[in-house]
Amino acid sequence: MDRRSFNKLMSAGAIGISADPRVHAQIQQTAAVEDAMRPSRWPDQVFRRLLVDTHVPDWDPLFLSRLDPVEYVDCIARAGFQSLMQYANSCAGLCLWRTEVGQMHANLKGRDLFGEIISECRRRGLHTLAYFVVIFDSWASEKHPAWRILPAQGDTRIMEGRTGLVCPNTPYREYAFACLREIVGKYPIEGVFIDMTFWPCVCYCPYCTARYWEEYKTEPPRIVDWDNPDWRNFQKARQRWMLEFAQALTDTIKKTRPITVSHQYSVIFSGWMAGQPLETATACDYLGGDFYGGPTQYSMVCKAYTGLTRNHPFEYHTSRTSNLNDHVTTKPLERFRVETCVATLHSAAQMTIDGINPDGTLNHEVYEFLGKLNRERAAYEPFLGGELQADVAIYYDKESMYDPSSGGPVSKQFMWWEADRCAHSDALMGAGRILREAHIPFGLVSNANLEQLRNYRAVILPNVLEMTAEQASQFGRFVHEGGVLYASGASSLDRLDRKGPPYLLEKVLGVRYQGKLGTKITYLTPKDEEFKKAIWPQDQMTHMGPMIQAEAMSGAEVLATVTLPWVAPELGHVIGTHFAAIHSDPPAFAPGTNPGVVVNSYGKGKAVWVAAPIEAGSNMVNAKVMVSLLKRLLPGPYKFEVETHPSVEMTLFHQAEKKRLLAGLLNLQEQLPPIPVGATVRVQLPPGRRVSEVYHLPDHKTMRIQTAGPYVQFHLEPFEALAMALIQYE
DSSP, X not given: OOHHHHHHHHHHTOSOOOSOHHHHHHHHHHHHHHHHHSXXXXXXXXXXXXXXXXXXXXXXXXXXXXOOHHHHHXXXXXXXXXXXXXXXXXXXXXXXXXXXXXXXXXXXXXXXXXXXXHHHHHHTTOEEEEEEEOSBOHHHHHHOXXXXXXXXXXXXXXXXXXXXXXXXXXXXXXXXXXXHHHHHHHSOOSEEEEEOOSOSSOOOOHHHHHHHHHHHSSOOOOEEOTTOHHXXXXXXXXXHHHHHHHHHHHHHHHHHOOXXXXXXXXXXXXXXXXXXXXXXXXXXXXXXXXXXXXXXXXXXXXXXXXXXXXXXXXXXXXXXXSSTTOSSOBOOHHHHHHHHHHHHHTTOEEEEEEEOOTTSOOOHHHHHHXXXXXXXXXXXXXXXXXXXXXXXXXXXXXXXXXXXXXXXXXXGSOOTTXXXXXXXXXXXHHHHHHHHHHTOOEEEEETTSGGXXXXXXXXXXXXXXXXXXXXXXXXXXXXXXXXXXXXXXXXXXXTTOTTOOOBTTHHHHTEEEEEEEOSSOEEEEEOSHHHHHHHTTOSSEEESSOEEEEEEOTTOEEEEEEEOBSSOGXXXXXXXXXXXXXXXXXXXXXXXXXXXXXXEEETTEEEEEESSOGGGXXXXXXXXXXXXXXXXXXXXXXXXXXXXXXXXXXXXXXXXXXXXXXXXXXXXXXSSSOOOEEEEEEEEOOTTOOEEEEEEETTTEEOOOEEETTEEEEEEEEESSEEEEEEEEO
């Protein structure tokens, strides 16, 4: 019986109702699970999705020989999954469908394994998609040497992996298109997921070289130099080529049959090497990708996907094993519950990644484990969806994901997976961690969807290295019309202006750029009482690195100045040189005079500028200062407030068509087992609305509510993982 039928029977007096509210709650929760387990519509009603990694070669006759489609699909269906993304090929490059284009897996002996699994899924009511990997293709690399990616001379790392790599600028692209036309035209699948649409390294094959020559009339550069227009042009070309390839793959599929297409989007926060621009989102019906970086990364990815995806729900991937390199070690139940509930917290679909045994079998015990978690999450699915509510936007600039001081031969640069950290990345993730732990409602905007800035009251620019004049104009208008802007370090610095690099936002920030101060360590010395309170009992605040030297403009208020160490750290040697302390580099006796933190009014809004990306630091005082500065310029009320442990993340979604708000809280403690924590939650209703009821989910139990100023307040009892409440208004 679904919940609607149950409520109808209750109101009609058709069934007896227990006076025990626990019994009533259990019936409601059971009804919610049954609702979620009913047939669903692809893709918007499908939240429990599965991918079984099948990167299996065919050199051993046992490989995949024991894969029984009936048993395989039965195991998956009984675990409560709603869809299966089935491998059509793999990084081995071998086809698992009956093909006239590629090379079939030898151990199939002509058998159409892909087709049999798709048929069995349809019989069991599972939605079906094809997994198709590009670029990482061993068979194509071995069969067609001319298609191979050719790294810079002297770079041998490409040969150290387990898969061959082919270039999308070669005739390989036509092979990939032909394969996809065959798969989509032959099988009744509902979508395709294309993996690895990014550059594993910089390619200098004849096709790339010729294409670059045709476009720029010169050879592609082989020295990384972010101040060199030739290198910057080459990087832009790499991004454009990959975007064109991704869009061509999508177009090929949709011209064959109008089904959903998504591309691997897990390199969203990767550095420049991968060369996948944010605009790849336009080639996807919805976004999806796999992540393993911990709570802050999970939160930031979901906020980014929320703003960039064309359709909801987006798809959040994570493996059931401790990592993809470990075939057997399953994450502890408590850990996997939290990681999969990250998707639920953000009203997203959860894609679980398992790995097939080389012989083609699955571990059935694992699917009993996964089934338990699927049933738990299913109870929340009928309530998911809506528009994320947030006051503060963190700005992510994909073009700033590099280190301007890191240059040299391309052959000496890191591969795409090895070096994603840079100044902007560190500050970006630091800002996300601080806002998450301080429970300040936040989202993420990027250089690909900056128009969404209008949905927020404040924006954070975390050491943004690249900014165009047009983007600066948008930020300027935002502040002028009443918004709040927080900028750190080099944000908006036009460092390529040879006449003297200015801040593009200098009138907004109230400072003029003059250069850099210090080297390995610098200090902020407060001039303002609130700043002093934020760092108490310290009298100065440390930054491990140089700061920006700037001049405060007329009318700007200086809250702190930059103080250098008593002795420059690099001068401290045992013989012939001075230092102030053996182990540390204490600040100079006299505070500096250069501004370090400046508040400026601009139009109807305000901006705060900090001379260094303090948000990248892990010390608690850094978080206190950033939150203090933000709240100073951005008073409440916020979309929500919550009193709970810093490890708990809260989200709020507005479902306007249903006149309700969905509050979710997830306990992201990293030490297991998690300690249950409770929360007092305050939610701001839409203007002019009045609360009618607040329900605990998924049992739909009515909760006691209070009015606290502009907020509706309620209390959640201690929970181990996920807690949700539905705020109904009229």
